[in-house]
Amino acid sequence: MINDIKADAEKKMQKSLEALHSAFNKIRTGRAHPSILDSVMVNYYGQETPLKQIASVNVEDNRTLMITPWEKNQVPVVEKAIMMSDLGLNPSSNGDIIRVPMPMLTEETRKEMVKQAKADAEHGRVSVRNARRDANTMLKDLLKEKEINEDDERRGEEEVxxxxxxxxxDVDKMLKAKEEDLMAV
Incomplete structure (x- = not known):
């Protein structure tokens, strides 16, 4: 029973780390990376569809993404969706493919992005602590129902x-790596 609670808490904590990883991927650095466009939704025949489902996204060079929509008539739609996203990117197309250059980051922009990364990391920490709180509450409930004794509860709380x-x-390690990545010129 205690192992089930511990496993459930660990699963929730792992999901918190995955969510943090996803949030960090949305914070762009000066380098091109396809995951930057994961949040871009394209109007595909009346349906909001993720970009990666209607086009291939590749890194052309260190600072440029190359997007190749599978249907040529979608090029202007994809280009508009990228411009309308809150990523601050300016795509250009040559008819078949779309190139998205990554603008150089100013010192001020880098500091803002580090602030955003720190806020995301704090959300990750809070999420991990919430999983701990939930697990400890379950352990206390088991103690109240006399399904476990106080020693088992204490041991369970220590493991959690x-x-x-x-x-x-792990959250702190991820934040440190992201900060170093953002501040690298």
Missing amino acids: QKLTDKYIA
Whole structure:
């Protein structure tokens, strides 16, 4: 029973890390990376569709993404969707393919992005702590129902705390790596 609670808490904490990873991918660095466009939705025959479902996105060089829609008539639609996204990118097309140059980041922009990364990391930490709180609440409920004794509850809480510490350290490691990536010129 305690192992089930611990496994459930670990699964929630792992999902928190995955969500943080996804959030960090949306924060662009000066380099081109296809995951920057993961949040772009394109109006595809009346349906909002993720860009990667209607086009291939590749890295042309260190600072340019190349998007090749599978249908040529979608080129202007994809181009408009990228311009309308809140990513601050300016695509250009030559009829068949769309190139998206990554603008150079100013020092001010880098600092803003680091702030955003820190906020995302804090959300990740809060999410991990919420998973710990939920697990501890379940352990207390089991104690109230006399399904476990106080020693088992305490041991369970200690194990959940160790998990929490591990995942918080992972969040901090991810944040440090993202900060270094953002501040690299």
